[in-house]
Amino acid sequence: MMEAYVAIIIIWLFLFFYALGGAIDFGAGFWSMFYFGRKDTTAASIANLYLTPSWKVTNVFLVLFVVALVGFFPHAAFTLGSIMIVPVSFVLILLIIRSAFMVYSYSVQKYTKAFTYISGITGLLIPALMLSILPIIIGGFVEVVGDRHYILYDRLLTSPTLYAHIGFGLAAELFLSSLFLSDYAREAKSMETYKVYRKNAIILGPIMIGMAVAATMTLIPEAMWMVENMASQWHLFALSVIVFSVGYSALWWPSRKGRVGQPRVAVVFMMIQIGLASFAYGWSHMPYIVYPKLTLYDALTNNQMFYSLLWGYGIGMAIIVPLFYWFWRLFLKDKRYLTNEEVDDVR
Amino acid sequence: MDNVLLARMLFGSSLIFHIIFATLGVGLTLMILIAEILRVVRKDDDYGILAKRWTKAVAILLGVAIPSGTIVAVMLALLWPGFIEVVGQVIALPFTLEIFAFFIEALFLSIYVYAASRLSSTMRIISVFFVALGATASAVLITNVQSWMNTPTGFNVVNGEITDVRPWEAVLNPAFGYTAVHVASSAYMATAFVVASVAAYQLLKPNLKASEKTYHRKGLMVALVFGAITSIWTATNGHASAVGLHNNVPVKLAAAEGLFETQSNAPLAIFGTPDPEANRVVGGIELPGMLSYLATGSLDGVVVGLNEFPRDEWPPLFVHTLFNIMVGIGTLLIGLSFGALAYRFIFKKREYPNWLLIPIIGSGPLAMLGIETGWIFACIGRQPWTIYGIQRTAEAATKSANLGTFFVIFLTLYVFLLVITALVMRFYFRRNPLINEFNSQSPSV
């Protein structure tokens, strides 16, 4: 039984990284649209500076998550496949439109604006749609007939919790990306852009927390079991709220250079906050993958495969982590990249 | 329409779409490496410009290559849960390792493209080497799963349960070696001819400046030499694949060749239609004994025919045509590339006449057609099995409805994206003509 928990924690880790990376990625795409063509701020180009080298890497985390999930838990495929097909197919459709148009917007100057709008909007919707899957696997809206699972769309689409989850997805994406970009702008020594994103983060932070609470509260009539489990994890959730408050307040901490706010501190605290909250949420979900029929234990692969996968991920990570560090140095720290005008024509 | 058929159509069309971009991603990154090396060795900046423009093409293609790959990976799990259930127990390793190949490719590509001006030329070559390595490794690893589907090994089945799993034995299944080599070499080959097509098209234009002409000629030469080598290589290991089928999946070879009766001295049938009533291929050309010779190395080797297998285990017989198209294209392109090189090096003609450039333009699309027919043959020729001898396609498929709607949506999307991608390529390279590159001799890509 140990194995099942090791596997789900690995998957949670991948999901955590993708949640952060994806939120920042899709959010940055949205801001690049939002500030498109504005002469008074470089907010759009800072967003693009981050996006161009990193979107591919972020996307690999999505694939990593999916592959790890079906690799460790192959017996979940039938159930997940039948309830996920509709929402996930829509995510995939948005994803390919978003990536294609984002890349193409750099290549055809004539249509840059239209293409940036298409990719900005489709990207904005992706995390929201992904989060709308959460209330479904909690079991509130699924009917099981024989071995088939049906989503009860009429009930789902009229339930407040769906919209609360979507709202949470949007707010989290916009908040995390603003916060991250404010730090990125500071790294690029663009004070004015820093201020723009800091202001966005200040507005969006409380909205995100409010939406998170709303999403949980609206869950009560749909999945009481989940809410009860979450209540028993209250200390982790409470801790995550405290961490959030500290991180949020860091946006006002003074810095040596006379700037208001310590965005790096805020980013680190928010990562911890998301980590704590998502871990607590995930833990409340245990041992179910899809409530009430499918548990971790039913779905786990055999021992031989489990251990060779552990080796595979271990060795792969050992190779890739130093590379990530180098990548981070080149694109998220190197002043020559951050202040490089050449970047525009390189794309 | 029934669910299984819809799932096959949806998945097949997604792969047919993905493979176009994936193949070019595998091949172009290697050609960029070659151009970067030639630039240093020959001290000729034209090769630097080739590398730069090919890199731009890769960057555009990636906008679709990566999400379409994500689509097929997720669809594999959604549409074929029965298959994934077995994969997760027996052959999950290559999928896992593939992720790291993707990481290596994506990280080094960004480094090569966006950090170019901050890297020494050795570091640039090293970066693009890892891009090419990552791309080829991901193709080889995904092919590993596909070869295992043809020759499943590394587990036992007891009362329908999978037991005694040996993950590495599954990875090193009998078909892996020859399949991986054939897939990689055919991807290089197809890309070489696509590049040759583009160069030949440019050379056909009137009023080219001398510098542009030399540039395109260099591009054409690199592509033709590379294409000639890889096409011979592809035919050789394609032959090894056919021998592999003879040993491991005889029913597929029989369907490919339209052979009904088990026999020695089996004839090789080129084109025509396999006719189960007549027990032979009608309307094709027959080369007596050739099939026995190719499959077993001797004219009186015995080749197994379709009649040895129950009817419901036959793949659809039109795979014969798919197979012939692939082999025909391979043979044709060997002739074309060696002919064109002979014209240049044996007859010492510097300029290609139009009658030679025009067929070269056709070679790129033909080579891509070879890739498509080859894959469709490999997947449809495995029917009715998804995992040969173990799991039928109907057992692998999802039970959920709604597939028809999604098939229509995805298909529309693919067609639309193909058109848009072509337009974007055209637009970009028009807006940034070669002349500009000669003027701004900056080394950065």
Ligand code: HDD
């Ligand atoms: C440019 C593309 C191309 C060309 C010219 C050829 N092939 Fe090929 N072939 C492929 C591209 C390809 C492929 C798309 O890469 C396949 C599909 C699945 C696979 O393993 O490779 C393939 C599969 C494939 C298979 C089936 C393997 C299996 O199902 O396990 C055989 C027997 C051959 N090929 C044989 C040949 C021969 C004898 C060729 C002679 C010239 C040839 N191919 C040229």
Ligand code: HEM
């Ligand atoms: C033989 C056929 C295939 C080949 C040669 C191939 C090759 C490639 C290559 C080279 C890429 C990277 C695109 C690029 O950077 O140029 C790619 C992307 C991808 N492919 Fe395929 N692929 C094939 C089939 C498949 C299949 C069947 C799957 C799913 C099971 C798949 C899953 C993916 C995924 C998930 C990505 C995106 C990775 C990312 O996020 O970077 N591919 N493929």
Ligand code: HEM
């Ligand atoms: C990228 C090139 C490929 C193309 C164009 C291709 C094409 C197709 C087509 C047309 C089908 C439908 C066949 C039918 O049901 O009649 C199919 C099925 C399938 N292919 Fe491939 N395929 C490719 C590569 C792969 C690879 C690399 C894998 C392994 C991971 C794979 C796994 C499958 C599976 C699992 C099915 C569904 C079950 C089945 O019909 O057997 N394919 N493919």
